[in-house]
Amino acid sequence: MMLPTSLALLGAGLLGHGVARCFLGRGLPVTVYNRTRTKAEDLAARGARLSSSPQEAIGASEILLLCLSDAAAIRQTVFSDPCPPLLSGRTICQMGTIGPEESKEIAALASSFGARYLEAPVLGNAKDVEEGRAQVMIGAVPEDYERWRELLGLLGKLFWIGPVGKAAALKLALNQLIAAETAAFALSLGFVRRSGVPVEPFLDILRESSLYCPTFDKKLSRMRERSFASPNFSVRLLLKDIDLFLANSATLGLRSDSLKGVRTIVREAVESGRADLDYSALVDLVDPLAPAGAKEESQTT
Ligand SMILES: NC(=O)c1ccc[n+]([C@@H]2O[C@H](COP(=O)([O-])OP(=O)(O)OC[C@H]3O[C@@H](n4cnc5c(N)ncnc54)[C@H](OP(=O)(O)O)[C@@H]3O)[C@@H](O)[C@H]2O)c1
Structure with missing residues (x-):
């Protein structure tokens, strides 16, 4: 267990704002990519580094936290050229609400590009997340859960549910x-x-x-x-x-x-x-x- 030296957050909507504020408030280095850059500018004022492309955010980070609307947005943002070759050796942590089969398919895709994958869907609103009061369900192999427990635990209470798909x-x-x-x-x-x-x-x-x-x-x-x-x-x-x-x-x-x-x-x-x-x-x-x-x-x- 340890905190990452670099993390990227993709998708700075309501949930993404809560996650970014939580980590920035604890002094972690956060790189943020949002499709509509202007919606993430308030996070720069809190210390986030804004990326103008997903590949720039991915290339700069050990772990990618996905707070995108749905599976289609994940495929479009993370698994479209030129991003996939950059995924190797990194971890993708999917925090939005997607289907269990979608999550398993994305896990397989991540693995095919040499990335590790865990799902960490959240119950709670952006304020709960920012203040570390959310409930976070983890679907992952135990070693990935162990590796990222300390980081994800900053968002709230963690529940390890089982392998990928179960938390979704x-x-x-x-x-x-x-x-x-x-x-x-x-x-x-x-x-x-x-x-x-x-x-x-x-x-x-x-x-x-x-x-x-x-x-x-x-x-x-x-x-x-x-x-x-x-x-x-x-x-x-x-x-x-x-x-x-x-x-x-x-x-x-x-x-x-x-x-x-x-x-x-x-x-x-x-x-x-x-x-x-x-x-x-x-x-x-x-x-x-x-x-x-x-x-x-x-x-x-
Ligand atoms: N709101 C909550 O309290 C909450 C709690 C738990 C779980 N969730 C889940 O978390 C996920 C995000 O929810 P949210 O409430 O944060 O939604 P949101 O405020 O609507 O934000 C959606 C995010 O996805 C991005 N996005 C959507 N389609 C995209 C695409 N095709 N390509 C690139 N980026 C795209 C948006 O970028 P733009 O800004 O450019 O549109 C925005 O960053 C959802 O799965 C939701 O069900 C939400």
Whole structure:
């Protein structure tokens, strides 16, 4: 176990910002590549070295931390010319949410270019990651887990799940709960609102009960105020995760009709211009507000 002398972060979106801030805050040398360079400039002010190409970032680093949106973005950024020959002898640590088969395919690709690979998907938002409070699931051979434990442990609590693919699968199981719980809460909140029931007793009873999930209170003010800018996690990426879960659950022989219903809502949220908003915006589809000027029966939330 030891900290790397050089690390590169590819993908400085929400998650990437949390990871970069965490490591920079602990004095580690971080090279950052983001497709849209301007979105990473704030990290330069915190001490990151910005790269203008993935190959420059890869060439400068012992370990590459991938915080890209999906498997397609990983293939495009890391495994397209001229990057692959530069991967030899380095480690790729994949932190986004991708499917288990995708992760295994990327691991095989990494290995074919002489790189080591581990998956380290994260549960928690950018602030949790920055402050070392996230939960990080590791899919790797034990020696790679041992080698990178100290570094990844800076982000939060580590759970070694098994070989590559196992942590990716676990992360999908968690993310379908994000979709299901958020849709269920939006529905009950809308039902209370439209029934003219005051929202406080609903929340008080819920909080005291075994039905309660902390995510309800985390999303409550966004849902009540219909305030979805500056997302913690976007509607677009929630749809990606639902699709990954549905594809994988079909191969496992699971019945996932409930999640398919949620998918319809999330897809409509994407199609109605809400893709880049916080995923709590699905309340707008579950419980649409009356158009401006129209009278609503009850507005208790
Ligand atoms: N947000 C969270 O709290 C959170 C928590 C756990 C896991 N995750 C997972 O982590 C991953 C990243 O999520 P995020 O919320 O950080 O997303 P995000 O804010 O949308 O950032 C996505 C990143 O991927 C880059 N990217 C997308 N397509 C690309 C392509 N074709 N080529 C090169 N770069 C590309 C984006 O670059 P540009 O800036 O140029 O668009 C950006 O750096 C996702 O798999 C997500 O499910 C997110």
